[in-house]
Amino acid sequence: MRLTPRLPRLPIRVRLTLLYGALFMACGVILLGVTYLLLDAGLADRFKGVDLQITKEGEFTVVPGSASTDLPQKVAGGMARSAELRELRERFHAAALQSLLRQGALALGVLTVVATLFGYLMAGRVLRPLNRISETAQRITSRGDLSKRLAFTGPRDEVTRLADTFDSMMGRLEKSFLDQQRFIADASHELRTPLAINRTLIEVALRRKTATEDTKRLGTSLLTVNERNERLINGLLALAKGETEVADRTPVDLAELAGHAAEVHRSQAAEAGIGLRLDTRPVTTSGNAVMLERIIHNLLENAVRYNEPNGWVHLTTRTAPDGAATLTVENTGPVVAGQDIEALFQPFRRLGADRTDSERGSGLGLAIVRAIASSHGGDVTAVPRERGGLMVTISLPR
Structure with a gap:
C-alpha cells in the first residue's frame, strides 16, 4: 500500500x-x-x-x-x-x-x-x-518556572478565556509541585532526626567494652544501612531544594568551585587508582554557590564511583561561543548506551543496577544535577564515550 x-x-x-x-x-x-x-x-x-x-x-x-x-x-x-x-x-x-x-x-x-x-x-x-x-x-x-502568568487584559472574548484557562491551569500545576516539594522537604527533615539518633545509639553500643564480636558485626552492618538511608534523605532534600528557582543570585566563578570540589575528591580518586585532572579557566555565572558546588561534587563522585581501574576523570571550565558558562566532567568507565542516557537523570536510576540496589549510591546524583541546573536557568547534556564512560556538560547563563 x-x-x-x-x-x-x-x-x-x-x-x-x-x-x-x-x-x-x-x-x-x-x-x-x-x-x-x-x-x-x-x-x-x-x-x-x-x-x-x-x-x-x-x-x-x-x-x-x-x-x-x-x-x-x-x-x-x-x-x-x-x-x-x-x-x-x-x-x-x-x-x-x-x-x-x-x-x-x-x-x-x-x-x-x-x-x-x-x-x-x-x-x-x-x-x-x-x-x-x-x-x-x-x-x-x-x-521550569511555574510562577509565570499571562495576566491577559482585554475584552472578554475567546482569546481572553483561553488565557485565563491557561493561568488557572498553571496555578494548579504550581500548587501541585510546591506541595510535592514541601512534602519531600518535610519528610526528609523528619526522617533525619531518627536516623541521627539511631547512628548515635549504634556507635555508643559498639564502643562498650562488653560488646561481643557478633554485636560489633551487627552494629557495623546497621551503621552501613543507616548511612545509606541518611545519604538517601540528604539526596531527597537536595532534590527538593534544587527544583526551586534561585531568587538570590550572586556572581560565582565555576573554576574556583571546581578547584575546591576536586581537592575534596582527589583522595577518593587516588584510593581507587583513578587520575583526576583539571583544566579550568575563569568563567563567571550567577547563582547560589553552595548549590552550584553541589553539582560539581555529584558529577565528580559519579565519575569516580562508576569508573574502571587505572581510569581517569577530566574536569574543564570554558566559555561557550554563545557566551554561556560551561563545566564539563569526562571520565572513563563502562560503556553506556545512548538510549540509557535519559534514564540516568531520573531519580533512583543507576547504571546497570536495579532500582532497589543502593550499594553504589541512592540514584539521585544526576537528578539533583539537572534540578539545580534548571533552577539556575541552565541545561545538562550527557554524551557517551565510544570506549566507555560519559561526558557530562553543564551550561549556565553568564
Whole structure:
C-alpha cells in the first residue's frame, strides 16, 4: 500500500492572510460582475432614445433627445444610416463594457494585494495573544518556572478565556509541585532526626567494652544501612531544594568551585587508582554557590564511583561561543548506551543496577544535577564515550 506524503501545513497567520485575500477577491469579483450587468442594462436603456452622429474626423458623438421620426431628415443631412447607427451603438456599448472590465480588473488586483498585506498585519495583531501564550509555555518548559502568568487584559472574548484557562491551569500545576516539594522537604527533615539518633545509639553500643564480636558485626552492618538511608534523605532534600528557582543570585566563578570540589575528591580518586585532572579557566555565572558546588561534587563522585581501574576523570571550565558558562566532567568507565542516557537523570536510576540496589549510591546524583541546573536557568547534556564512560556538560547563563 503506497501512502501519499502529506504536505506541511502553512502557519495559521499565512492561512488567515490567504483567507482574507481570497474573500476580498471573491467579493470584488462579485461586485465587478454586478456592476457589469447593471452597466450593460443601463446602456441598453440609455441608447433607446439616443442617436450617434459621425464627425469629420471619423469619431462619433451622442445626440440626446433624438426621436425616431426625425431619422429621415437627419439621414438626408449627413447623419449615419440606420445600419451604421446600430453598429456604432454596439461598438460604443462593447467599448464601455470592455473598459469597465479592464480597469475594474486592474483596480481589483491592486486592491487585493493591498488587502492581503493589510490582512497579514491584522492576522498578526489578532494572533498576538496566542503568541504570548506560546512564548510563556516555552519559557515555562525551558526554565521550569511555574510562577509565570499571562495576566491577559482585554475584552472578554475567546482569546481572553483561553488565557485565563491557561493561568488557572498553571496555578494548579504550581500548587501541585510546591506541595510535592514541601512534602519531600518535610519528610526528609523528619526522617533525619531518627536516623541521627539511631547512628548515635549504634556507635555508643559498639564502643562498650562488653560488646561481643557478633554485636560489633551487627552494629557495623546497621551503621552501613543507616548511612545509606541518611545519604538517601540528604539526596531527597537536595532534590527538593534544587527544583526551586534561585531568587538570590550572586556572581560565582565555576573554576574556583571546581578547584575546591576536586581537592575534596582527589583522595577518593587516588584510593581507587583513578587520575583526576583539571583544566579550568575563569568563567563567571550567577547563582547560589553552595548549590552550584553541589553539582560539581555529584558529577565528580559519579565519575569516580562508576569508573574502571587505572581510569581517569577530566574536569574543564570554558566559555561557550554563545557566551554561556560551561563545566564539563569526562571520565572513563563502562560503556553506556545512548538510549540509557535519559534514564540516568531520573531519580533512583543507576547504571546497570536495579532500582532497589543502593550499594553504589541512592540514584539521585544526576537528578539533583539537572534540578539545580534548571533552577539556575541552565541545561545538562550527557554524551557517551565510544570506549566507555560519559561526558557530562553543564551550561549556565553568564
